[in-house]
Structure formats: structure tokens, C-alpha cells
Amino acid sequence: MEIKAIRGMNDILPDEMPRWRLLEETTREVFARYGFSEVRPPVLERTELFFRGIGDETDVVEKQMYTFTDKSGTSVTLRPEATACVLRAVIEHGLLNKDPIQKLYTLGPMFRYERPQKGRYRQFHQINAERLGEESPLADAETLAMAYDLAGTLLGRDSLSMEVNSLGCKECRPGFKDALRSFLVSRQERLCEDCRRRMNTNPLRVLDCKVISCKDAVQGAPVLETFLCAGCSTYHEAVLASLEALGVSYSKNPLLVRGLDYYTRTTFEITASGLGSQNAVSGGGRYDDLLSILGGPNVGGIGFAFGMERLILLMEERQHPVKGCFVVAQAFPEVETKALSLISELRSAHIRAEAAFGKSFKAQMRRADKAKYPLCIILGEDEIQRNTLTVKDMATAEQYTVERAVAVHELKALLAGKE
């Protein structure tokens, strides 16, 4: 029986790597411009971290976690998201004592046990940014701007849209929840089965339901915006004004709800066309209570995540640029030995060099062509006799004779002209 990869876990094959590298490089570049530094927490954490951090009534925690007990009997979980992990690291190492403002990002795999679908896998990768220690709507706006900046440079602004909302804080949200719940109870016979359950556990989610009868029933429901306390309301206005100042185009979506419990005030989502139903490319928001819930200082933060596979799906294919030479050698032991030392000399000079021994001359040429090498070096008995090399330009088919002694120097010059 052939062993195959586990469901929902994919190999990233060589052809796809250029896109992944571009994605990672762009992320590092953009985030560095905003003063963010990289961290790398482990992928395995104590299960309790996510219970406390994400909220035990969320779908993620209730049914999507890869949880098991390790050999010491502790319950551990493959992280379903990164924020709780990064904050755990910040708290554990007292980073906020060294600097009360922390701007961090991390890249890596996350795990959720869900039915795989386009843009949704059981092992998937996220880009995650967290910004801690600034109580200011400007910090919120700048964080959203950074997410928008990254998405824009990767995908172009045209296919993107950003939606913003405020979820209020622990002062004003309960009032809204209660009002919403009693509104929903009054109309519960029109709600779908799921929503009748959600009505009690997480009434906000009902607003987001896609079932038409629910959308209908929700008409005229209390609006979160009107319940926001004065603090939240002015804060939200300031965030929106700052977004405009930053040139970020967004739309308000009072129904935008996040799946994780820890969000307060600002939340947002970036969606892209072309992904089918999993069209959220990024999402995030402010979490003023999460640090303290996790046992840290009473400091707020804001962050977001990008789904890397979703970005990759939208990025154009790229090719490995190949700059170097392919060495074609006639199949005689003496020639092959010389070829070997030439290759090694080239590599020492930081020139990419490759050969395919044990192949016919023609086959070697074909490989040189297929691998898209701009130059091909031909080494045969004649060249060895005369202490020269034949260099062939694969694009123009021109050939030059080069003295063996100055070969590396010459090749460097020739390659410098190829981009």
C-alpha cells in the first residue's frame, strides 16, 4: 500500500517554491518598513493556551484542534493560530519590560482539523503580525494599513477590498449582546437550526449567517454601532479617519464578526476575488484583554493573520531564475575529470555550475537547455589538448573559445551580461 500524505496536508513542490519565496521576502521587506521584527514560537503548545486565548466556545477550539497527550501525560495542541503563541512568548520572556512597545511578526504552519476545500487545508501557513503596547487609534489604523500594504504589493489593490468594524469593549458589548439575544429570541422560529443554538452561545454570529431566512429575520436587529460606549465610538471614528489619512480604502461592515473570542473594538477583514468561497485573505483586530487573560500585563494589542496558501493561489506563477553554466563533457575519463575540477572551480567563484555525467552528449545538451542555463561549456578532447573551453550562448547559439587559464574570469564577465 502506497503511503500518501495525510489528508489536508500538502507538499510544496519545487515548482511552487519561487512563489513562496517571493511571498516570504515581500512580507519581510514590507513589515521591516513598519519596524516589525520576526519571532518564531514552536508549533506545539499546551492545550490550555488556546482554551484560554481563543475561547472555549469557538469552533476552532471546540472541534478543529489537533490535540493529544504527550508521553508525560500533558495535553498538547498543534497551534491552530499564532497570536496566542506569540503573546505567550512575549509574556514568558518579559519582552514588554525591555520595551513597552512590541511589533512582531511570524510565519509558519498552523493546524486545524477541518474538511479541506479550496484555500483551506489542515496544515496551512499564516503570516501573523502583532503590535502590542499602544493604546491609540493611530496604531490600529497603521496596522490595518500594513496589512493592506502587503496585500496590495502582492496582489494589486484592484482585486482587494477591506472591511472594518468595531466590536466594542467588555463595557459595551454585553449590553449589545443582551439586546441582540432578546431580539433573536423574539424571532427564533424564523432562524435556522444552527442560529437557534448560536443565539445563546454566540449571538453575534447569527448576524453573519448566510441562510436567507436568517438574513431576513435579522432585518431590524439592534445595531452594534448604536451600543458602542463613548470611548469605543470616538475610538472607532478616529481609526476610520486615520485610515483615510493613510490613503487606505475600506468599507464599513457593521455585520463583520470574527471567529475568535478575544477581539475588542477594531476588527477587519481583507477579501480578494478569485478564491471561491474562502475569499478572506486576511483578518484581524484589536485585543485589549488577551494579554491579561493569558497572565500577562494589562496591555492591549492589535494584530492580523494572512492565509499564505490563499495568497499563493492568487499570485502568478514564477520561474526560478537560473544564472550559471551547464558543463557538457565528452564521455572520456580524462575529460570528465577535467570537467569536474572546472565545475568545482566555478562554484568556488560563486558561479552556479552543473553537469550530468553518464549521459550522452546530446542528452547533456538537452538538459542544459531544459534547465534554462544561459551558458553551456563544452569540454572535449580537442579542448583539453589545446587547454581551452568552448562556451556556447544558449540563446543565440554563438560559440566562443576561451583559454582555460582565464575561464572563470571570462565566464563571470559573460554571465554579468545576462539577467
Add this chain to the structure above:
RNA sequence: GUGAGUGUAGCUCAGAUGGUAGAGCACAGGAUUGUGGCUCCUGUGGCCGAGGGUUCGAUCCCCUUCACUCACCCCA
């Protein structure tokens, strides 16, 4: 967890009322015994997803199972 669709060569896909399979691309070799791409020729490659049932005989029909895809749910 629910629903629908699909599993045949490395990839994309044909196939017959049930008689153990083909194409294109890719790969390898040759036409050109030291010259790639284009062309032509040849070749390698398949337990027809797995298990069971019906049948003289199943890749095809039936059941089961697994996987993939899309959608729901939920999310990045």
C-alpha cells in the same frame, strides 16, 4: 460534521451492452558516432483508487471503504 461530483500512465484526459486499455504532453533513445530548442521515428511507463459481491469472465454492474474536488459550516 452535512451534501454533490470525481478517482484510468508522472500530468491532462479518452474508452467499451461487462471479453484484462488508448491519445496528447512529459520522460528515454535515435534520425545528426562533439552541439539544445523545431520536426520525424521508436521506446519505457498502468494490480483502470482499495476491499468485497454478481458473473465463465469486472476497469465497466452492485455494496463498502479511502482519497481528491467544490459547496455548507467555520475560518486565514
